[in-house]
Amino acid sequence: MKKDSDISKEQSLLIAYQESGELSKLGELYKPYMPLVYGLCLKYLKDKEKARDAVMEIFEELVVKLKKFEVDNFKSWLYVLAKNHCLMLLRSEKKRNSESLSENHLSFMESEAARHHTSEDKLEKETELEKLESCIAQLKEEQKLCVKLFYLQQKSYKQIEEQTKLELKKVKSFIQNGKRNLKICMEAGE
Numbered sequence: 514m515k516k517d518s519d520i521s522k523e524q525s526l527l528i529a530y531q532e533s534g535e536l537s538k539l540g541e542l543y544k545p546y547m548p549l550v551y552g553l554c555l556k557y558l559k560d561k562e563k564a565r566d567a568v569m570e571i572f573e574e575l576v577v578k579l580k581k582f583e584v585d586n587f588k589s590w591l592y593v594l595a596k597n598h599c600l601m602l603l604r605s606e607k608k609r610n611s612e613s614l615s616e617n618h619l620s621f622m623e624s625e626a627a628r629h630h631t632s633e634d635k636l637e638k639e640t641e642l643e644k645l646e647s648c649i650a651q652l653k654e655e656q657k658l659c660v661k662l663f664y665l666q667q668k669s670y671k672q673i674e675e676q677t678k679l680e681l682k683k684v685k686s687f688i689q690n691g692k693r694n695l696k697i698c699m700e701a702g703e
Contacts, residue, residue, distance in 0.1 A: 526541055531579060531580055539579065549592075550571055553595050557603065558602065655687045656687045656688075656690055659687035660687070660691040
């Protein structure tokens with residue numbers, strides 16, 4: 514537990530930063546907590562580099578947020594800020610992965626409404642779809658099943674896990690590897 518002198522020193526650093534905006538004061542305030550923040554980030558992000566980056570990003574957030582918010586207990590407030598930062602990173606990464614998968618899905622599956630639908634375009638589209646079906650058929654069984662459920666039936670990872678009785682890690686791996694193999698197969702025919 515912190516002594517009263519530590520708390521008052523911490524509060525005085527916090528107030529000094531809020532009044533002056535001196536980064537040295539903020540650095541002095543944040544430095545003792547960096548190992549704790551790193552440990553928290555590593556727990557959530559499960560990647561040393563991402564955790565190191567997050568520690569610095571959180572410092573950058575502090576530069577702005579400590580001027581806006583009244584903070585009574587810096588350690589507790591910092592814990593919540595760091596946890597929320599990590600959760601936001603995980604959400605945005607999940608969203609990026611989902612969007613990336615959706616974009617790839619759309620590039621394979623979406624109609625080309627924007628293009629002129631001449632008979633040549635239709636023939637090209639049919640050829641692409643046939644090639645896609647052929648490539649899907651060449652996937653390993655687990656990859657084929659997971660790819661079809663994810664892309665064609667729009668099932669979530671959790672739904673696929675429950676339906677196939679495969680571990681969540683394996684479901685994600687089969688989808689990722691299946692997607693990569695489809696891309697390689699599709700590009701090989703060009």
